[in-house]
Amino acid sequence: MPVPHAGKTPLTVRVVRLPHAADLPLPTYATKGAAGLDLVAAVTEPVLLAPGERVLVPTGLRIALPEGYELQVRPRSGLALKHGIILPNSPGTIDEDYRGELGVIMLNTGNDLFRIERGARIAQGVIAPVERIEWDECATLDETARGEGGFGSTGTGVP
Ligand SMILES: O=c1ccn([C@H]2C[C@H](O)[C@@H](COP(=O)(O)OP(=O)(O)OP(=O)(O)O)O2)c(=O)[nH]1
Numbered sequence: 018m019p020v021p022h023a024g025k026t027p028l029t030v031r032v033v034r035l036p037h038a039a040d041l042p043l044p045t046y047a048t049k050g051a052a053g054l055d056l057v058a059a060v061t062e063p064v065l066l067a068p069g070e071r072v073l074v075p076t077g078l079r080i081a082l083p084e085g086y087e088l089q090v091r092p093r094s095g096l097a098l099k100h101g102i103i104l105p106n107s108p109g110t111i112d113e114d115y116r117g118e119l120g121v122i123m124l125n126t127g128n129d130l131f132r133i134e135r136g137a138r139i140a141q142g143v144i145a146p147v148e149r150i151e152w153d154e155c156a157t158l159d160e161t162a163r164g165e166g167g168f169g170s171t172g173t174g175v176p
Pocket residue numbers: 090106109110111112113115118119120121122
């Protein structure tokens with residue numbers, strides 16, 4: 018059952034469940050305050066991911082985001098901590114004009130074979146508003162205390 022968020026009207030997002038995901042649940046929020054919708058693997062057979070290997074896992078879903086929004090595909094911390102499973106392009110970007118099947122790129126940075134079962138919760142999708150810009154090209158920029166310092170210029174905390 019989808020969990021309603023406390024005090025916010027949800028956005029409506031059009032979704033197509035592809036035939037190979039017909040029996041799988043739509044992504045849902047695990048708790049009332051969860052930021053991410055759990056995405057599940059629409060693999061027909063279990064996929065074995067060897068250490069160092071990466072794979073594109075289908076979700077069986079196509080969506081049409083509302084104008085001005087993106088969907089960020091993010092890793093699940095439990096899979097990262099326990100199995101070293103990360104998303105190398107994290108956060109993956111689903112553009113509002115993308116109409117293909119959502120996919121999750123999974124990378125096994127652990128030492129053991131990782132088994133991806135059909136219906137397993139492999140990642141989470143977070144809806145976020147997207148700002149657009151126009152350039153104001155200038156010859157110079159305003160001065161700041163940081164200036165051009167970066168990449169550890171304030172110290173890394175490591176002796
Ligand atoms: O984790 C991801 C990342 C991307 N996509 C889909 C949706 C996104 O809108 C499209 C393009 O993604 P991105 O812009 O990251 O890819 P690109 O390498 O720049 O390819 P393109 O030239 O198609 O934009 O691929 C996914 O399904 N999962």
